[in-house]
Amino acid sequence: MKSYRKELTFNTPNxxxxxxITPEVNAxxxxxxxxxxxxxxxxxHITASVFINDDERGLIRDFDDWLEGLAPxxxxxxxxxxxxxxxxxxxxxxxVMGREVVVAVTAGKLDFGPWEQIFYGEFDGRRAKRxxxxxxxx
Ligand code: ZN
Numbered sequence: 001m002k003s004y005r006k007e008l009t010f011n012t013p014n015x016x017x018x019x020x021i022t023p024e025v026n027a028x029x030x031x032x033x034x035x036x037x038x039x040x041x042x043x044x045h046i047t048a049s050v051f052i053n054d055d056e057r058g059l060i061r062d063f064d065d066w067l068e069g070l071a072p073x074x075x076x077x078x079x080x081x082x083x084x085x086x087x088x089x090x091x092x093x094x095x096v097m098g099r100e101v102v103v104a105v106t107a108g109k110l111d112f113g114p115w116e117q118i119f120y121g122e123f124d125g126r127r128a129k130r131x132x133x134x135x136x137x138x
Contacts (some may be wrong), residue, residue, distance in 0.1 A: 004032035007027035012125035035108040037137015042100030047090035047124035055117040091122035
């Protein structure tokens with residue numbers, strides 16, 4: 001069995017951002033040379049998510065509105081976590097949107113269902129943060 005590991009780095013200009021990282025994950029899969037196996041993609045920070053959904057701009061804005069309704073960034077004082085930090089909302093948003101995805105690798109490609117794309121969800125950006133890609137198989 002082969003394994004391949006790569007860290008992707010993102011530094012978003014906004015506090016919250018949603019990036020389709022499928023091209024980067026595809027490039028990593030090609031580098032790995034693995035044709036059959038599993039591909040794990042996870043956020044390495046507890047204020048960011050990796051998730052799969054449709055790359056449709058309205059839906060992305062709906063996610064952001066929904067998350068902001070569940071855990072608004074402000075007032076910062078509403079979160080006990082925000083003693084010395086201001087990212088209490090980002091931890092909660094990450095928990096809802098998840099840490100990682102696993103995608104089957106079949107015949108050298110990510111074996112997606114219809115419209116599935118991999119997203120990096122950033123909830124406390126404006127600094128360099130990492131995503132781990134780990135691919136195992138043959
Ligand atoms: Zn925090």
